């Protein structure tokens with residue numbers, strides 16, 4: 001009897017790990033936005049323990065009065081926490097490629113009477129915003145759903161102000177989870193440099209700053225590339 005219970009207890013995590021791995025492999029070759037019916041499923045107590053919405057806004061270095069762009073709000077829990085931290089002088093624009101996700105967020109904004117959020121349908125490849133118009137762009141468990149990451153990063157770079165921040169939060173529970181080192185390499189290949197890393201292998205936040213690569217003369221070996 002004892003052994004049977006032990007087998008069942010071991011079988012549950014083993015099944016979850018196998019399922020997670022299968023989904024990861026499928027997602028690696030097939031990138032598409034998360035179905036909207038999963039939005040509430042991923043907003044669960046286990047996840048909130050490691051990525052609490054109010055603390056996540058603080059980790060992201062959101063400050064009152066900023067103009068912030070969020071990519072992929074899901075059911076809007078982190079959106080509302082960020083808007084709260086921005087205060088009435090700040091503004092949060094949140095975009096999602098899925099109209100049904102935006103409808104969800106809009107319903108929550110109306111229900112809670114929040115006035116500093118602008119939620120709209122848009123694609124990361126063609127952000128409907130002016131150059132240098134945001135202090136900070138952030139996304140939580142979104143980046144690996146985007147098939148052409150360099151193209152999206154170029155758009156984030158365009159809409160960020162000088163020295164604006166680009167922020168990613170990730171958690172291992174997500175089948176699209178990228179390793180922090182892999183994400184850092186991809187982002188720094190463009191004109192961003194890593195400023196802050198918070199967390200560990202299981203969940204983390206990376207904060208990059210918009211930078212410009214320039215060529216300058218080195219002391220003894222011709223030219224070297226540095227960050228401005």
Ligand SMILES: C[S@@+](CC[C@H](N)C(=O)[O-])C[C@H]1O[C@@H](n2cnc3c(N)ncnc32)[C@H](O)[C@@H]1O
Pocket residue numbers: 032033034042043071072073074075078095096097098101122123124125139140141142145146
């Ligand atoms: C895994 S969910 C994360 C939701 C939320 N950030 C959270 O952590 O609970 C990913 C979100 O990114 C959105 N998304 C995926 N690809 C996108 C794209 N190309 N442009 C805009 N949003 C996108 C999805 O529709 C979905 O809302």
